[in-house]
Amino acid sequence: xxxxxxxxxxxxxxGLPVLRGASLTLEQGQIGILLGKNGxxxxxxxxxxxxxRRPSGGAIRFDxxxxxxxxxxxxxxxxxxVPQDIQFGALTVFDSVLMGRVAYFGLKASHEDYLAxxxxxxDMGLESYARRNVEALSGGERQKIAIARAMAQExxxxxxxxxxxxxxxxxxxxxxxxxKKLAREKNISILSSLHDLNQALAFGDKFFFLKDGVVKYAGxxxxxxxxxxxxxxxxxxxxxxxxxxxxxxxxxxxEH
Ligand code: ADP
Numbered sequence: 001x002x003x004x005x006x007x008x009x010x011x012x013x014x015g016l017p018v019l020r021g022a023s024l025t026l027e028q029g030q031i032g033i034l035l036g037k038n039g040x041x042x043x044x045x046x047x048x049x050x051x052x053r054r055p056s057g058g059a060i061r062f063d064x065x066x067x068x069x070x071x072x073x074x075x076x077x078x079x080x081x082v083p084q085d086i087q088f089g090a091l092t093v094f095d096s097v098l099m100g101r102v103a104y105f106g107l108k109a110s111h112e113d114y115l116a117x118x119x120x121x122x123d124m125g126l127e128s129y130a131r132r133n134v135e136a137l138s139g140g141e142r143q144k145i146a147i148a149r150a151m152a153q154e155x156x157x158x159x160x161x162x163x164x165x166x167x168x169x170x171x172x173x174x175x176x177x178x179x180k181k182l183a184r185e186k187n188i189s190i191l192s193s194l195h196d197l198n199q200a201l202a203f204g205d206k207f208f209f210l211k212d213g214v215v216k217y218a219g220x221x222x223x224x225x226x227x228x229x230x231x232x233x234x235x236x237x238x239x240x241x242x243x244x245x246x247x248x249x250x251x252x253x254x255e256h
Pocket of ligand 1: 011018036037038040041043
């Protein structure tokens with residue numbers, strides 16, 4: 001279980017705080033979606049969880065352990081990061097995924113590390129890609145490799161920053177399906193930002209809405225409604241049900 005309690009953070013001593021006491025709880029195996037306007041502090045909150053930024057106050061725990069006191073390598077065995085547009089360098093797919101094992105092997109990969117990578121590529125249907133250069137792959141394929149690399153870390157939590165940002169609709173759905181499958185099969189928690197609310201509804205079990213430096217609303221799909229979206233994003237939307245699935249349509253301009 002991941003818990004953030006009253007996390008506060010500001011980039012500059014004299015600057016305004018970005019996080020003013022943000023709290024959230026994510027159970028093991030749950031998919032949590034962090035939503036909020038651009039600049040509301042989603043990436044900043046991720047960075048405090050990942051240990052890239054140190055909060056000025058509050059607590060971040062994973063399974064009861066204090067993440068703020070945990071050495072980097074220990075943390076990397078629990079938490080993997082999937083950035084929006086990953087740059088691997090000119091590596092093969094196999095070696096890119098193997099890099100995810102660095103927290104385990106340090107300087108030299110062992111036979112077990114190679115076996116672990118082979119298994120992940122097999123599980124994700126990526127065996128035929130193993131010898132290809134990652135740089136020559138499409139955005140959707142690269143994003144799958146980024147997830148495979150995160151998997152090689154054998155994490156309990158994966159943090160995704162806008163994982164479908166640069167993808168077309170087919171690849172968006174593929175990545176969401178793949179990530180959901182992993183969470184379910186391996187009981188991995190996922191914390192993700194997503195700008196598309198309908199994707200968020202299709203992907204998430206729990207939703208966190210960030211505004212004014214705090215998580216203002218948190219809960220299951222039932223808390224996502226027109227009023228909450230209006231408050232967070234300043235847009236008028238309509239929520240309808242299609243095939244028993246909530247769908248959000250519109251914005252301020254759909255009446256024009
Ligand atoms: P989001 O991910 O929700 O778009 P961010 O966490 O990236 O938001 O940014 C939150 C706020 O912090 C913004 O006002 C942004 O300008 C500011 N910010 C982000 N990174 C830095 C930085 N390195 N130095 C100073 N301010 C920053």
